[in-house]
Amino acid sequence: MSKSANLFIILNILAFLSLFTSLSWGYTYTVRSEHPRIFINSDNINEIRQRAATVNKDIYLRILNSPIYGIETHYNDPVGNGDLDYIGRASIVYVLGAIPGVEYQHTPEEYGMKAKEHLIARAKTILAGNGRCDCEFPRILEGYDWLYPLLNSTEKKLVVDAIIHSAECGDGKNFMKTYSDFGSKAPGGHRFVMAGLAFYGDGNEIGDGSQADYYNNKAKEYCNDFFSMWWNGVMAAHEWQGIWMNGLDYTQTYINRLIWVAEAWATATNINPYQHFTYFKNIPLYYAYGLRPENCSPDHKMTFSRLSDVRFTYVKPNTYLGDILENLIYRYKIEGDLDTAGLAKWLMDKFEETTWYANEYDLLWYDPTVQAKSPKDLNLPLTKRFRNLDWVYMRSAWQDPDATFATFVCQPYYFSNHDSPDNNAFTISKKGQLAIRSGCYENGDKWNHERNYHYRTIAHNTIIVYDPDEVFKWGKEVSNDGGQRWMSSPPPDVSSLTPDSKWATGGIKRFESVSGEYDYIFGDATRAYQSTLYTDEGNDPKISLFTREFVYLRSPDGNHDYFVVFDRVNETQKNFNKPSAQASNGNFPDGASKKRWLLHTKYNPTITGTEIFVREGKWSYTDVNLVTITDKENGGKLFLKTLLPYHFKINKIGGENPDKDGRDHNFEDAEGNNYPCGYNSIGEFYSQFTWKPEYGAYRIEIEPTGEDVKPYNLFLNVLYPTANSSTSMPETIRIEASSGNMVGAHIKDNTLNRVVMFSKTESNVISVTYTISTTAQVTHLLCDFEPNYNYEIYKNGQKILEKTSSNAGTIYFTSQGGGTFQVVQVGQSPPVPPPSNLKATPGSSIVLTWDAVEGVDGYNVYRSTTSGGGYVKINSSLVTTTSYTDENTTPGVTYYYVVTSVADGRESTYSNEASCTEPALSPVSNFTATPGDGQVTLSWINPADSDLAGIKVIYKNDGYPANYNDGTLVCNIT
Structure with missing residues (x-):
């Protein structure tokens, strides 16, 4: 046994600039003097033995006798370089001693001696330079700690030397000293912050004099690093983020290292990280919210949505996840948090780990007596924003395979090399994936596809803005996809993540979730692009604004859900006027918009409009009414209705071409060319799984055209996920505020009409006036108002209620039927009532009449050739009567009119719309013009119309008269 460990005081203050308030801890930590202490100590060993004899007896027996990993099965195998798996399994059998009721072919001591042989062989392998750094931990520590009584001084020294070598090999402390790529590599620091615990205070057992001091000081150094690097660095960063920034896939690989460190310190010292970091409690929440709804169907296994750079459009569990969940079940039961333990158990039950697989971690931490608690049992909210990573998960119901499910991401910072440049991207599923993250992460020629497509902005449901001069580099120059900035390296340390740093990419600025009603997200991705806020060296700013407002409108049964996506994008004048380097292949021809609104899917979209074949794999559509994406395999459907820009076309790019294995895969690189993804895309690492991947085969691009080819554009799209038995999308129209400051959508769903309005500019509004036509009940969601102000709401000039705008700047209310709605701040002058009963009568001119409004100074008359908008004032001075004659009309053209009231310089909203067509007149026939001496003789035959009143002769010197x-x-x- 080692001598008593000394006490050390650690005080560390680390200011993470704008990310954190000052973090300050002062701790006295004590390392247990006795062995074992890594995961097992004198306090918990009897409880582990008891579970091994009862509820976990089957695990214990599999450790002994499994035909794959059983220590008895492999007892006589050659030791070779030392088997880490054998060390872990045989060492726990030794340290626990004989378990009552278990029959052994060898004694626990004999298994311990066999484990010792493997441990010594492994130590020699490591010191010979043939170890695997990260992979040695924690089993080499378990072997040293749990087999401690079996080791003599020479053997202890050999193993400790191997531990030190492994802790510091490869990148060693640089993993945590610099936090380089702290998202995925920093957990490598688990090596030395755990290593110090294993041989802390053992110096005198290993050597004498200076040699003993060396080992004692090395252990102290590692333990001190636990606070200065792990506690105040890695864990503080994760605590701030709330979850693991590398997504649900890489989480399985790396997060267990954080758990090993926490568990080792909880058992070896008086410091329990679980009681200090809520991060650990978020882990089962992270997986629960990322779980795709179709997993509730017996036909689907456990899969998760993908929000990071991994091989799949979904994420499949691996064996690491089982260890993570097992530990959480055990640990949170100990901590008294049975809800978190129950949620981890529910996830564990869904994770179909093979029955033969069992190791020491299963025995240590799995507790089948914990009652599983599903998200539905726990009544978890249906929406979760993980701050400050700014990933949002939304669903219509828990444990419903037909639930609507969506994700939204707008990270405030680029954290690590597995982050994608995909701010303001979303996904949507219903029965299956409908709007997806596209591309694949191959094992073969992955770099070409990943660097040019899969990892890039163009493979995600967001916006690209093309600058022909922009340069993207990943080791070498890669394709220009028009996307977000390319981060050539991760931040060097957490404190580098400041709002003005190159790694700052925007983030979610406003968020609101109202249970049963709606979710509202405002993402600002301006800094994610080469922009006026930040531009990388060698590039120019191409935008000054890109914000996205993402609204999920819920329905009681989840079958009438809608997503409204509103974008503001402003190009810089320099970018807007640049000629396109890609004019030759037609992707961004000169004179065309350099903006594209993207949507990716597995399935060939049906687009109602005029189709133009551009080239193989690309089609363009004009006069588009609706886009329909049908998932015939799983039964879902997604409708897309574009309301803005006013003038646009839709490009469809892609196709389904079978690869050599007969599976349909097709990808486009940044230039839009097909890229086949073969069987190897599954990858050897995932060869134990055979589930069909969900790579995208098509992308939709909404491209502004005509008058909308300009620097500042608004995009307004409504998406309707439903069952593929639905044949149409409810009528959805654009609403233009008569006050001119807002625009939105009116969804005329028979179950409940929905109205959503947004500010046309990046500035908040303080009032609005708009008109809708319906007799149904309507919910109104008005966004971009000044937050926390009191507002009065009027319908047809009558006050109906007062509302206070939310912290997110929204106003939400319900009305019965339509009308003209006005929203003003309390204290403002009441709105001027609009005229009513507007009528239009045709004749030689069009005559308008309306009912008088009391107390007004007069009226303005507006005309358009399009119903519902585009009105232009036609009166030169205020009309003081209740009629107006429009004499500037063309026969055969239909005109649409509205009238407003004016009082004290304030103008009302529009009246009802009236339309009229001036009858077309029959022309004269046989018209001739005969020249003479200083004169022209005209002749014709009058039309036979009975109501002919006369003939006008019009002369024009510079062309034919238009009317x-x-x-x-x-x-x-x-």
């Missing part, structure tokens, strides 16, 4: 008001009146013959 009877265009030119000089020569005569009027009656």
Whole structure:
């Protein structure tokens, strides 16, 4: 046994600039003097023995006798370089001693001696330079700690030397000294912050004099690093983020290292990290919220959504996840948090780990007596924002395979090399994946596809803005996809993540979730691009603004859910005027918009509009009414209705081409060319899984055209996920506020009409006036208002209620039927009532009449050739009567009119719309013009119309008159 460990005081203050308030801990930590202490100590060993004899007896027996990993099965195998698996399994059998009721072919001591042989062989392998650094831990520590009584001084020294070598090999402390790529590599620091615990205070057992001091000081150094690097560095960063920034896949690989460290310190010292970091409690929440709804169906195994750079559009569990969940079940039961333990148990039950697989961690931490608690049992909210990573998961119900499910991401910072440049991207599923993250992460020629497509902005449901001069480099120059900035390296340390740093990429600025009603997200991705806020050296700013407002409108049964996506994008003038380097292949021809709104899917979309074949794998559509994506395999469907820009076309790019294995895969690199992804995309690492991947085969690009080819664009799209038995999307129209400051959508769903409105600019609004037509009940969600103000809401000039805008700047209310709605801050002048009963009567001119409004100064008259918007004032001065004659009309053209009231310089909202078509007149026939001496003789035959009143002769010197008001009146013959 080692001598008593000394006490050390650690005080560390680390200011993470804008990320954190000052973090300050002062701790006295004590390392247990006796062995074992790594995961097992004198306090818990009897409880572990008891579980091994009862509820975990089957695990214990599999450790002994499994035909794959059983220590008895492999007892006589050659030791070779030392088997880490054998060390872990045989060492725990030794340290626990004989378990009552178990029959052994060898005694626990004999298994311990066999484990010792493997441990010594492994130590020699490591010191010979043939070890595997990270992979040696924690089993080499378990072997040293649990077999401690079996080791003599020479053997202890050999193993400790191997531990030190492994702790510091490869990147060693640089993993944590610099936190380089702290998202995925920093957990490598688990090596030395655990290593110090194993041989702490053992120096005198290993050597004498200076040699003993060396080992004691090395152990102290490692333990001190636990606070200065792990506690105040890695864990503080994860605590701030709330979850693991590398997504649900890499989490399985790395998060167990954090748990090993926490568990080792909880058992070896008086410091229990679980009681200090809520991060650990978030782990089962992370997986529960990432679990895809279709997993509730017996036809689907456990899969998760993907929000990071991994091989799949979904994430499959691996064996690491089992260890993570087992530990959480045990640990949170100890901590008294049976809800978190129950949620971990529920996830564990869904994870179908093979029955033969069992190791020391199963025996240590799995507790089948914990009652599983599903998210539904725990009544978890249906929406979760993980701050400050700014990933949002949304669903319509728990444990419903037909639930609507969506994700949204807008990270405030680039954290690690597995982050994708995909801010403001979303996914949507219903029965299966409908709007997805595209591409694949191959094992073969992965770099070409990953660097040019899969990892890039163009493979995600967000926006690209093309600058022909922009340069993207990943070791070498890669394709210009028009996407977000390329981060050539992760931040050097956590304190580098400041709002003005190169790694700052925007983030979610406003968020609100109202149970049963809606979720509202405001993401600002401006800094993620080469922008006026930040530009990488060698590039120019191409935008000054990109914000996305993402609204999930819920329905009681989840079958009438809608997503409204509203974007503001402003190009810099320099980028807007640049000629396109890609004009030759037609992707961004000169004169065309450099913006594209992207949507990816597995399935060939049906687009109602005029189709134009561009080239193989690319089609364009004009006059588009609706896009329909049908998942015939799983039964889902997604409708897309584009309301803005006013003028646009849709490009469809992709196709389904079978690869050599007969599976349909097709990808486009940044230039839009097909890229086949073969069987190897599954990858050897995942060869134990055979589930069909969900790579995207098509992408949709919404491209502004005509008058909307300009620097500042608004995009407004409504998406309707439903069952593929639905044949149409409810009528959805654009609403233009008559006050001119807002625009939105009116979804005329028979179950419940929905209205969502947004500010046309990045500035918040303080009032709005808009009109809708319906007799149904309507919910109104008004966004971008000044937050926490009191507002009065009027319908047709009558006050109906007062509301206070939320912290997120939204106003939400319900009305029965439509009308003209006005929202003003309390204390403002009441709105001016609009005229009513507007009528239009045709004749030689169009005559308008309306009902008078009391107390007004007069009226303005507006006209358009399009119903519902585009009105232009046609009166030159205020109309003081209740009628107006429009004499500037063209026969055969239909005009649409509205009238407003004006009082004290304030104008009302629009009246009802009235339309009228001036009858087309029959033309004269046989018209001739005969020249003479200083004169022209005109002749014609009058039309046979019975109501003919006369003939006007119009002269124009510079062209043919466009209508009877265009030119000089020569005569009027009656």
